[in-house]
Amino acid sequence: MAVNVNLKADTRELTVKISGRFDFSVHQDIRKATEQVTSTIKQVIIDLKATEYVDSSALGMLLVLRDKIGGDKEKVKIVNASPEVKKILEIASFDKLFMLA
Amino acid sequence: MGHVAKILVADDTRLQRMMLQKMLQSDQIEVVLANDGQQAVEVFFKEKPDLCILDVVMPNLDGIGAAKQIVGSLSENEYVPIVFITAQDNEENLKRCVEAKADDFIAKPFNPTILHAKINSLLRFKRLYEEQSEQKKQLQTFQQIAEQEQDVAAAIHEKIIHSRFLDAPNVKHFLSPMSLFNGDIFLVAKTPGNQLYCLLGDFTGHGLSASVGASPAADIFYGMVNKGFGGAEILREINKKLHCLLPVQMFLAATLVTLDPESRFINVMTCGLPDHYLFNTSTGQTQTIKSQNVPLGIIEDFEVQEQLFSVTADDFLYLFTDGIIEAESNEGKQFGFEGIESCLQANEQSVFENILAGQQQHCLGLDQQDDITLIEIHCDLDNAPWKNFGQTNQYKQIVPLIWKSSMEFEMKTLQHVSPVPVMLNAIMEIQGLLKYKQSIFIIISELFNNCLDHGLLGLDSRLKKSAEGFSNYYEMKTQRLNEREGYIKVMFSHRVLKNGGQLIIRMKDSGEGFDHEKLVSSFSDNQNYHGRGIPLVNSLCKSLQYSDAGTRVKAIFEWQNEELTHQ
Numbered sequence: 001m002a003v004n005v006n007l008k009a010d011t012r013e014l015t016v017k018i019s020g021r022f023d024f025s026v027h028q029d030i031r032k033a034t035e036q037v038t039s040t041i042k043q044v045i046i047d048l049k050a051t052e053y054v055d056s057s058a059l060g061m062l063l064v065l066r067d068k069i070g071g072d073k074e075k076v077k078i079v080n081a082s083p084e085v086k087k088i089l090e091i092a093s094f095d096k097l098f099m100l101a
Numbered sequence: 102m103g104h105v106a107k108i109l110v111a112d113d114t115r116l117q118r119m120m121l122q123k124m125l126q127s128d129q130i131e132v133v134l135a136n137d138g139q140q141a142v143e144v145f146f147k148e149k150p151d152l153c154i155l156d157v158v159m160p161n162l163d164g165i166g167a168a169k170q171i172v173g174s175l176s177e178n179e180y181v182p183i184v185f186i187t188a189q190d191n192e193e194n195l196k197r198c199v200e201a202k203a204d205d206f207i208a209k210p211f212n213p214t215i216l217h218a219k220i221n222s223l224l225r226f227k228r229l230y231e232e233q234s235e236q237k238k239q240l241q242t243f244q245q246i247a248e249q250e251q252d253v254a255a256a257i258h259e260k261i262i263h264s265r266f267l268d269a270p271n272v273k274h275f276l277s278p279m280s281l282f283n284g285d286i287f288l289v290a291k292t293p294g295n296q297l298y299c300l301l302g303d304f305t306g307h308g309l310s311a312s313v314g315a316s317p318a319a320d321i322f323y324g325m326v327n328k329g330f331g332g333a334e335i336l337r338e339i340n341k342k343l344h345c346l347l348p349v350q351m352f353l354a355a356t357l358v359t360l361d362p363e364s365r366f367i368n369v370m371t372c373g374l375p376d377h378y379l380f381n382t383s384t385g386q387t388q389t390i391k392s393q394n395v396p397l398g399i400i401e402d403f404e405v406q407e408q409l410f411s412v413t414a415d416d417f418l419y420l421f422t423d424g425i426i427e428a429e430s431n432e433g434k435q436f437g438f439e440g441i442e443s444c445l446q447a448n449e450q451s452v453f454e455n456i457l458a459g460q461q462q463h464c465l466g467l468d469q470q471d472d473i474t475l476i477e478i479h480c481d482l483d484n485a486p487w488k489n490f491g492q493t494n495q496y497k498q499i500v501p502l503i504w505k506s507s508m509e510f511e512m513k514t515l516q517h518v519s520p521v522p523v524m525l526n527a528i529m530e531i532q533g534l535l536k537y538k539q540s541i542f543i544i545i546s547e548l549f550n551n552c553l554d555h556g557l558l559g560l561d562s563r564l565k566k567s568a569e570g571f572s573n574y575y576e577m578k579t580q581r582l583n584e585r586e587g588y589i590k591v592m593f594s595h596r597v598l599k600n601g602g603q604l605i606i607r608m609k610d611s612g613e614g615f616d617h618e619k620l621v622s623s624f625s626d627n628q629n630y631h632g633r634g635i636p637l638v639n640s641l642c643k644s645l646q647y648s649d650a651g652t653r654v655k656a657i658f659e660w661q662n663e664e665l666t667h668q
Binding site for chain 2: 021049084
């Protein structure tokens with residue numbers, strides 16, 4: 001399973017975990033995950049622990065997700081990115097748009 | 102029909118010989134005769150009878166002397182009953198007969214019924230004795246084979262575990278010979294990035310059957326660690342291999358610990374071993390780490406649950422297989438987790454020795470069950486004391502090579518496969534630039550997708566302005582892939598630089614080109630969903646050039662080996 005979505009009912013926290021390549025090939029799954037982001041969701045966590053690489057379409061998908069929750073930096077947290085993936089996110093200045101942990 | 106038994110009758114009196122022969126001889130029994138003790142011995146060796154009837158008093162050699170020679174010639178597994186013909190009143194004679202290993206006596210005059218009963222009984226006893234000897238011999242042979250197999254298994258196991266084992270100074274381990282034989286494995290290696298990986302495993306099954314799985318598991322572990330793969334990837338690979346290889350009832354309970362000096366975290370991936378303990382010597386606190394994954398080899402594939410712990414040089418991690426927990430005292434009480442916990446609290450300086458000593462104390466005076474595996478890992482990430490240990494080739498720098506490779510993809514192919522991962526893997530195989538995998542991926546992926554999306558499929562990135570359009574864009578891409586024609590040609594070449602190399606990526610497509618000027622511009626408005634790819638590539642590459650109206654592109658990526666003194 002390339003994209004794993006988990007909603008914690010009590011904290012209204014939506015965790016999206018992407019395994020393998022995060023690119024065009026998973027866009028349908030990410031779209032479905034994005035549809036789950038409603039006004040009741042308090043926090044979106046993007047878990048990149050199992051992500052091998054990202055490309056620019058992945059960055060686009062992350063931005064779509066962020067806009068869906070209101071464009072608030074605090075509300076989307078990207079966690080467990082490998083140093084290399086982190087580097088890409090930083091080159092794209094995503095540390096200014098997301099919480100990078 | 103052959104005779105079932107052969108009996109030697111030795112008597113110097115012809116009449117008695119004839120009487121006994123007459124009474125005994127039948128379809129079942131053949132009788133051979135001797136006139137005196139000397140002859141009896143000769144006939145015995147020639148005829149190999151099953152039973153001997155000897156007169157005590159005979160010329161040349163008496164019955165007792167003959168019996169001694171006959172019995173003395175028998176091997177351990179042979180048994181020939183000896184029956185003496187004697188007068189029952191001579192106590193002295195009887196005693197001598199018993200000393201000569203007499204099995205029974207017959208008295209004159211002979212009673213045929215008693216004679217037959219005695220003979221049949223002795224023959225039955227002889228057959229039982231021989232069957233039992235034969236079985237004993239077989240058992241001994243089996244035992245020898247089993248012992249040889251155990252030796253072989255232990256030797257193979259030992260070799261698997263020690264041949265590429267990194268003897269890191271912060272890792273203490275104790276594996277008893279019995280635990281080796283029972284399929285416990287402990288593997289240690291470090292990645293090119295100086296992370297230390299330790300894998301403790303416990304195969305179900307024993308001896309050879311357990312060694313069968315240990316070999317591929319160790320091969321995968323050492324091979325992948327050397328190349329710098331992540332822990333979860335390694336476990337999944339071992340799992341896949343064992344799943345194919347092992348019979349259903351066999352599996353590997355294991356834990357992989359990775360120590361990363363850069364992140365200051367240890368990562369513990371547990372697959373079915375007993376609880377582990379993370380003990381802090383300065384606070385005296387213990388964290389219990391429970392198993393979170395299925396043992397390896399049971400299911401086809403799984404997502405590895407990882408547990409990260411922030412550690413200091415005061416932290417020690419203890420791992421063990423179930424042998425140490427289940428070790429029983431003479432009251433039948435198991436050493437158990439309580440035993441380990443009390444050792445942790447007792448003396449923080451040498452917990453490792455304490456646990457071993459405590460376990461031995463616990464099992465005092467008992468046959469050592471001896472299936473003990475205990476590991477202590479000192480989480481000293483500050484000093485990373487393993488970095489100067491091990492084979493120097495683990496520090497081996499990437500050797501820059503000179504090579505070229507080109508590939509061409511028709512639209513029909515692109516409908517079915519995404520060639521980017523294939524190209525990336527090919528480069529990794531040839532040049533081994535694992536450290537730069539993500540960067541090279543993004544360069545190839547972005548350039549290739551631009552050739553495809555804009556060059557061949559004529560898609561406009563501006564479509565991706567809205568969230569809705571973003572999704573439409575990819576739907577349109579799927580649709581046009583099936584309608585259009587064309588090709589993309591990719592060429593990689595690699596050159597040697599001082600202490601590094603240069604990877605040149607060229608792509609050409611059969612499309613009409615596109616407005617590449619706009620794409621190369623920087624991240625002007627970072628809120629857009631698109632337009633990030635080429636600026637990313639630009640910042641990763643030494644140079645990036647489009648030509649021929651955007652149908653050709655050339656990107657140069659440079660890499661360098663780190664200095665050996667780098668920490």
